[in-house]
Amino acid sequence: MTVGALAGNVRNVPTTRRRCAYCDTPLSGELGAAARYCSRAHRQRAYEARQADQTEQLRRRIRALERQLASFERVIETVAERGPDCAAAVTDALRQETEVAFARLKARRGGANPAG
Numbered sequence: 001m002t003v004g005a006l007a008g009n010v011r012n013v014p015t016t017r018r019r020c021a022y023c024d025t026p027l028s029g030e031l032g033a034a035a036r037y038c039s040r041a042h043r044q045r046a047y048e049a050r051q052a053d054q055t056e057q058l059r060r061r062i063r064a065l066e067r068q069l070a071s072f073e074r075v076i077e078t079v080a081e082r083g084p085d086c087a088a089a090v091t092d093a094l095r096q097e098t099e100v101a102f103a104r105l106k107a108r109r110g111g112a113n114p115a116g
């Protein structure tokens, strides 16, 4: 096929009102009704963009949770510094939480790891 024939084909391809969801180019009428992208490359780019967006959302969520955790740690330290009674109460609460977390971990392993 010559370049001229190719260009002619491109000109003669009917277009629809639908547009590529990635680059907004009008979709060729030759593409199926379910087509959302002008090409496989743009379907792949759109997928990668969605993945990157989800990764960025998770990074932001992790940073927010880390800030929240640091805040809770400061609260615990502040309470513990109020006096020996408070320090003992904080130590008891932390030990209880640790024991619950350890029991949960042990139950999840379900005895599959006798060494654990």
Ligand SMILES: [Zn+2]
Pocket: 020, 021, 022, 023, 024, 025, 037, 038, 039, 042
């Ligand atoms: Zn496109």
